[in-house]
C-alpha cells in the first residue's frame with residue numbers, strides 16, 4: 602500500500618528552483634533511499650515533506666490525505682518524523698531531556714515510558730549518558746540521540762537526512778543496523794544519503810536525484826548493478 606505519494610513537486614528558494622517536478626512513491630514497510638550529490642535537492646525534499654518548506658506546485662499525499670503546505674507540527678502529529686542533517690541536539694539539555702522532547706505531542710504516558718525503554722535498548726550508550734548534557738556527546742552519539750528523539754514521536758514514516766555524515770566507519774555500521782531494526786519493527790523509512798553504497802545495501806528501492814530532478818529509480822539491486830550508478834556514485838566498483 603502506498604504510504605507517501607509525491608507528484609510533480611516544485612520548490613523554490615526565492616528565484617532558485619531547487620526541486621523541478623519531483624515525483625516518487627514510498628510503500629508502507631519499505632526502506633527507500635534517495636541518493637545524489639551535494640546540492641542535488643535531497644534535504645529540500647525532506648524539508649518540504651515535513652512542512653518546513655512549502656511547495657510552489659505539486660502534491661504530497663500521505664496515507665491518502667494531502668499534507669502539502671501543512672504546518673510542521675500537524676505533519677509530526679500525523680506520524681512523520683524528520684531527523685535533519687547535522688543532527689541538531691539541544692546541547693545544554695541532558696540526553697534524557699532531549700529524548701523526552703520527541704514525545705512532546707503525545708499524551709499516552711505508558712506508551713511514552715515504553716518507547717523510552719526502547720530507545721535505551723536500541724542505544725545503550727544513551728542510557729549510560731542519560732544525565733550528561735547532549736553537547737558533550739561524540740558525533741555518532743549525537744546522531745543516536747537525534748534518532749532516539751525521532752523514535753519518541755512514534756512515527757509511521759521516518760525521514761533521515763544523511764545519518765552517516767561525518768561518522769567513523771564502525772559508527773556508520775551501527776547507525777545503518779539501527780535503521781534496519783527500526784524498519785523491521787514496522788516503521789517505513791525514507792533515507793537520504795551520500796553514502797550510496799551503504800544506503801543501497803539496506804534499501805528496498807532507490808531514487809537518484811540530480812540538480813532537482815529524479816533521473817533514475819529502481820530496486821536497490823538494479824541500481825547496484827547499473828554501470829551509470831557504479832561510475833557516478835559507487836566509485837566505479
Ligand SMILES: Nc1ncnc2c1ncn2[C@@H]1O[C@H](COP(=O)(O)OP(=O)(O)O)[C@@H](O)[C@H]1O
Pocket residue numbers: 614617619637638639640641642643644645646
Ligand atoms: N536556504 C537556502 N537558500 C537558498 N538556496 C538554498 C537553500 N538551501 C538550499 N539551497 C539550494 O538548493 C539546492 C538544493 O540544496 P539541498 O536540498 O540542501 O541539497 P542536498 O541536500 O542534496 O545537498 C542547492 O542548489 C542549494 O544551494
Ligand SMILES: [Mg+2]
Pocket residue numbers: 643644645686762
Ligand atoms: Mg542535504
